[in-house]
Amino acid sequence: MIKIVLHCLPNELDQVAWIIDQLKRSSRFIDPSNFILDFTLNVSSEDVNWNKSSLTKDYCIDKFNLLFKKSPFNNQHKISEKQTGCNTVRRNAIRSIDETTHIIYLDTDIIFPETILYYIEQAISEIKSEYYIITPQIFQLWDSSWDVISHPDYRNTPRENKQWLQNPYQVFEHEPTDVKLLKSPYIKFGGGWFNVFSKNLLKLIDIPDSLGHYGLDDTFVSDASNILREKNYNIQQYILNDIIVKEDRVYRSYSMDQFFHMNNNQNNMRDNSSINYQKEIIGFKNRI
Numbered sequence: 001m002i003k004i005v006l007h008c009l010p011n012e013l014d015q016v017a018w019i020i021d022q023l024k025r026s027s028r029f030i031d032p033s034n035f036i037l038d039f040t041l042n043v044s045s046e047d048v049n050w051n052k053s054s055l056t057k058d059y060c061i062d063k064f065n066l067l068f069k070k071s072p073f074n075n076q077h078k079i080s081e082k083q084t085g086c087n088t089v090r091r092n093a094i095r096s097i098d099e100t101t102h103i104i105y106l107d108t109d110i111i112f113p114e115t116i117l118y119y120i121e122q123a124i125s126e127i128k129s130e131y132y133i134i135t136p137q138i139f140q141l142w143d144s145s146w147d148v149i150s151h152p153d154y155r156n157t158p159r160e161n162k163q164w165l166q167n168p169y170q171v172f173e174h175e176p177t178d179v180k181l182l183k184s185p186y187i188k189f190g191g192g193w194f195n196v197f198s199k200n201l202l203k204l205i206d207i208p209d210s211l212g213h214y215g216l217d218d219t220f221v222s223d224a225s226n227i228l229r230e231k232n233y234n235i236q237q238y239i240l241n242d243i244i245v246k247e248d249r250v251y252r253s254y255s256m257d258q259f260f261h262m263n264n265n266q267n268n269m270r271d272n273s274s275i276n277y278q279k280e281i282i283g284f285k286n287r288i
Contacts, residue, residue, distance in 0.1 A: 002120070003036040003076075004104040005093045006192070007086040010041070010048055010060040011256040013067075015108040015248075020067050022114060029118035032072040036100065038093055039068075039077045046083040052261035085213030085269060086192065094202045103199055105218070107192025109252040111168045112136070112245045119179055119243050120196055126181060131204065133225070133237040134181075134196035135189045136245045139163050139170070148188050151244055168248040176242035184237040187225040191218035194245050201225070201235065208280040214266050215273030224284050231288055 004023070008016050016039065023037070041064040042048075043057050050057050061079055068075040086107070093103050102124060116136065123134050138146065139154040140163045147155045151174075157163050189195045205224040207217045228235045 001036060001099045002034060002102045002104060002124075002196070003038050003093055003100045004073075004106050005089050006037075006039045006106045006108065007084065007089045008039065008041055008064075008108050009260075009262065010043060010053075010055070010057075011260045011262060012108040013041075013060060013063055014256055015252060016064070017067055019106070019108065019110075020071060022112065023117070024070070024072065025114040026117040027072045029115060030121055033074065034121070035117065036074040036076055037068070037071060038089070039064075040080050040084060040089045041078070042080050042084045044081060044083040047263050047265055049261040049263060053259060055256075055259040083213060083265075085266075087207055087211055087215065087217045087273075088213045090217060091207040091209075094199070094206060100199055103197050103202055105192045105195050105197070107247070109248045110193060110245055111171045111248050112194055113171055113174075113176075113243065115176075116194060116243055116245070119240060123181055123238065123240060124196070127236075127238065129234055129236060130198065131201040131228070131233060131235045132198050133187065133189060133201065134240055135184070135237060136194050136240045136243045138190075138193065139244060139246055145188065148184055148186065149239055151242070164247070165249050168246045168250055171244055171246050174244050176244075179240070179242045182239040182241050184239050187222045187229070187235070187237050189218065189222060189237070190247075193247070197221075204228070205284070208276070208283075210276035210280060211273045212276075213269050215270035216277050217273075220277070220280065220284075223281055227281075227285055227288065 043060060068077050090105060120134060135149055137151045138149055140150050140157055205221055207220065211217055211220065225235045
């Protein structure tokens with residue numbers, strides 16, 4: 001059972017609608033009963049000033065719930081009246097006692113091909129180890145440390161072109177011809193970029209409570225995984241070669257921003273996470 005975990009705010013509902021439609025297209029190639037959509041809509045008054053917003057909380061809740069009416073997956077969507085974030089929903093998924101064997105982190109601004117779930121299932125069936133990560137490829141990012149997960153046809157584009165700020169729908173222009181698993185020499189990934197984690201790995205690492213609702217959870221899992229490898233744990237990251245995803249840094253839906261007065265707490269949350277990060281990494285090393 002594979003659980004796809006996503007956190008969203010009301011101004012991201014259009015993006016979530018696209019994601020669910022694209023996942024429905026993906027369901028043609030797999031058995032959707034093997035997947036859980038664990039999506040959380042955050043309607044907390046700490047994150048949204050509803051008194052100054054032109055759309056109501058009830059409207060957003062109704063719209064969110066309607067998105068799942070025709071979803072063929074196991075739908076476990078939730079409404080959170082309390083302040084929450086991507087760290088929170090991922091932490092809850094890790095700690096939940098259920099039949100989930102794998103967890104996918106998904107952000108609201110990720111563009112992905114409709115065959116991705118098929119290839120993820122195929123990849124999982126080939127991997128026999130207990131602790132691992134499966135990461136789709138990206139086009140290119142701002143420094144060479146990301147080249148390990150960048151597609152070879154695009155990673156050498158001059159960085160002054162800032163390919164990561166270009167058309168995200170080039171994902172659909174790329175035709176995969178050589179899909180296979182490649183072992184990464186070290187752990188490197190970006191949080192909600194459709195990364196797949198064996199739940200056993202995430203249970204071993206966890207996301208500390210002190211990292212709060214948002215910030216550095218992906219860095220923590222990455223650093224902790226590399227620490228485990230140094231301690232001779234068999235931790236492996238597999239690159240899903242020729243399956244590419246991309247953050248939408250061009251069109252990501254600011255279309256709904258005009259209807260909401262957002263309190264924009266993410267920077268403060270990330271700062272608080274940073275304050276506790278080193279303490280938690282040291283604590284993890286001691287625990288291991």
